[in-house]
Amino acid sequence: MNRTVNILVLAAMVATACQEQKKTIDPASNMTLLPYPETQKGNVVDNHFGTEVPDPYRWLENDTAADTKAWVEAENKVTQNYLEQIPFRDAIYKRLEKLWNYEKFSAPFKEGNYTYFYKNDGLQNQSVLYRQKGDDGEVEVFLDPNKFSADGTTSLAGIAFSKDGSLVAYQLSEGGSDWRKVVVIRADDKSIVGDTLKDVKFSGLAWRGNDGFYYSSYDKPKEGSTLSGITDQHKLYFHKLNTPQDNDVLVFGGASTPRRYIGGYLTEDERFLVITAANTTSGGELYIQDLSSAGSPIVNVVDNFEKDHAIIDNDGSTLFIYTNLNAPNGKIVTVDAANPKPENWVDLIPETENVLEPGTGGGKIFASYLKDATSLVQQFDRSGKLERTIELPDVGSASGFGAKRAETELYYSFTSYVYPPTIFKYDIASGKSTLFRASGVDFDPTKYESKQVFYTSKDGTKIPMIITHKKGLELNGNNPTLLYGYGGFNISLTPSFSTSNIILLEQGGVYAVANLRGGGEYGEKWHLAGTKFQKQNVFDDFIAAAEYLINEKYTSSEKLGIAGGSNGGLLVGAAMTQRPELFKVAFPAVGVLDMLRYHKFTAGAGWAFDYGTADDNEQMFHYLYTYSPYHALKDGTAYPATMVTTADHDDRVVPAHSFKFAARLQEYHAGTNPVLIRIETKAGHGAGKPTAMVIAEQTDKWAFLFQNTGTSYREQP
Structure with missing residues (x-):
């Protein structure tokens, strides 16, 4: 066979291979659907203001009952039988697996002597938390959630470092539940400190020095399923290290001040404990406690549930507060902690036509605005003077404009529907952004468009x-x-x-x-x-x-x-x-x-x-x-x-x-x-x-x- 024939044969083989790779699979016309399970019906009828409302499937609310589990199995059998017949299902799975299989990184953050970041090698069930000293230090695994459970269903659901970075408290979620466990370790050797806390829910973790931390939870439901039972009174506790959880001190909430949602966090200088309390997902009370004075009382700042408020920073006794009180789009005010009521608030960054989401870092205030559902970010000094509007790479969403007071740089992420998540390093003094880490996903943005109508x-x-x-x-x-x-x-x-x-x-x-x-x-x-x-x-x-x-x-x-x-x-x-x-x-x-x-x-x-x-x-x-x-x-x-x-x-x-x-x-x-x-x-x-x-x-x-x-x-x- 001469060279010309060889080339022609090779070209034909390549063409055939490409056709096989790019074959089109039409939806099957001969799909069969198993009969739906014959779901039993009860005779429950509720009366609402004289209107009778039948609820024949009330029994399915009992998620732990044997008959509910049998129903779940029967329904999944019908569903999986149908899905298995779809001719291109396997091809889609393989394509998704290939698309997913690239390294994914989070923006780095600094704690103590280390820089931490999350990374997923591609198809790992859970992202791994790594760390290194400085920019050139050896990278090591700090926490690998993939080792928490054999099937990858136990995840890392939150982490908090003490101010000096020497102690770490992290939350575990098992099977996706909102009920969490909390484990405390030493950062240097990852040795466990004290007992594991249990039954923590809807909680942050806020360290107070190296003595312990604040967390929130409910009493576990005593009747029925712990997954569906009502959780009503949230409570803020302080856990002192190396003491039993049963000895944790109730700081706020419970029978004396029943609230459905309670959160606690500290200002960066750890002078003030900030407590938020609410009964619904919108609006809430605001409290502070000056921890610099032993035995200081918890002081009410906002005594109603009508609006949203958060203390975002402080300079000594001066508090910086985000609020939407008399400002539906949000604003930032200041007030002295000695007289913190709203009538004493002074506007620092007034409300604009765009919705405000604030952050702080490097001694600056970052006002992240939503302009028609896309990001506009501005940098202010602590007197409320606008320093610059930050130039973003495109129209999309920017997040991460927050850092510690002493930092000179921060990292933010930018993304859009056609812009894969990309991490930028931002110099706070100059306002310059530089590419830190691009996404490795197999996607060509130049082939697609995204427009707002x-x-x-x-x-x-x-x-x-x-x-x-x-x-x-x-x-x-x-x-x-x-x-x-x-x-x-x-x-x-x-x-x-x-x-x-x-x-x-x-x-x-x-x-x-x-x-x-x-x-x-x-x-x-x-x-x-x-x-x-x-x-x-x-x-x-x-x-x-x-x-x-x-x-x-x-x-x-x-x-x-x-x-x-x-x-x-x-x-x-x-x-x-x-x-x-x-x-x-x-x-x-x-x-x-x-x-x-x-x-x-x-x-x-x-x-x-x-x-x-x-x-x-x-x-x-x-x-x-x-x-x-x-x-x-x-x-x-x-x-x-x-x-x-x-x-x-x-x-x-x-x-x-x-x-x-x-x-x-x-x-x-x-x-x-x-x-x-x-x-x-x-x-x-x-x-x-x-x-x-x-x-x-x-x-x-x-x-x-x-x-x-x-x-x-x-x-x-």
Whole structure:
């Protein structure tokens, strides 16, 4: 065979290999769905202000019962049988595994003589905490959470160093639970100090010298499941090292001052203990205690729960306070600790048209603003004088503008939907940013675009949405699209990169995120516009986003999926029950789906600021009853292809919400679309999930979306 023939044969072989690598897999038309489990029905009926409300699946609230566990197994069998038939599921898994397999780093931080940072080699279930002395010291493993449990389901859930860096307290979460253990070690040799603290929940850890630290927790529920039992009275304790936990001193809370959420932290100089106390997720009291004087009292600074406040720094007795009192978008004030009441506050950095999120470092104040849900960062001196607006690399989200008072530099991260997380070193004196560590993800941002649009909701309000897709996308209404939203609890959705979303984008799909009312993107007014009797605004905003995407030919109802988690799971549940014909696929994740009983589990009563409760009054009951997804399902209705997701250790939004919703959805659904529930075991509300579990979950999400939108999957090289 001559050289020319050899070249031709080789070219043909390469072409064939490339075709095999990039083969297109069409959705199978011969999918079979096992019969849904015959979920038993009880005869429970609640009476709300004269209205009888049946709750036939109440028994599923008992998450530890044998019959509930049997139901979970039966539902997972149906779901996994369906997912296993999707022809490109394995290809998606392999692609995600390949995309995920790169080194990931956190921004470094300094404690004592060491610089610490987290790193994941690629597919490690949990990121490892490393350290080194200086910039050139030998890097060593400090804590490896992958060794906490054999299956990677025990995670590092928080860490705090004493001021000199010699002692470390870290929290452990087992199976994703919000209940934590606390272990104390010496930083130099990692030897354990004292006993392990147990039953710690919703807590930071705040060292006071090297004597001990403050933490918060509840009494463990005495009846029923510890995962679903009500947790009501939060308590702030001080734990003295090398003493039994039973001897810990109650500092604040309990029967004398019952509060649902209590936090404690110290100013950097450790002069003041700051205590925040609240009964809901918005608004709270503020207290201080001057630790420089033995036996000093706890002093009330703010005596009501109407607004949000935090002490961000101090100069001696001068306190720097963030507040949204008379400033819905937030401002920074100063006051002397001797007379700290609001009437004595003096504006330092006044409110602007943008929402403020403050930080401090190197003796400066960093005002991170949200401008149409993207970052604008300004640096001020301690007199409130603007020194500069920090130049960011693009339009997106910047985080990490905080450091100790003595630092001369800090590290911040920047990201957007098409800008992988990148770490920059920032010189505080000069304002210069330099690239510290780029992302290693296999993604070419030049092939994609992300743009913000403003669409009109039902009542005429303009709502921002960021739409991301390949450049040159044809607006023909035929693109698979996932619309994501949250809309609650003053939480802002800012642009962030997702490795998982590459799967959708490289297949020519569209990813859209709507900044709904109820969130914090435009401050307190925006938040309040999506709470209690205004909650329907959130659902209307989301539905209008879907209609915009369809009207502008990004997609169609047959190609559109919606997703959201927790409060976002409520959003998806409400949208799919109010407009089932508008969406083809729905992913309500760890959702609040029974709005009449959400406040009867764990710390759910604290969400009443956003939702109200069915016990408040008859009007509130009827409002909740109207949109509660579990109750809004209608018999004989064709619903979108739905994959409800939850986890057996979710003790924040208990899995009973998802269990009951899925059972009734399967009972009432009249269409041919699959309506399934995927129940993860040894996982919680989401934090701390091992990488393998995350990849498997994301694989099933994309496989389900592509399958049910009739989208072919083209394998990548």
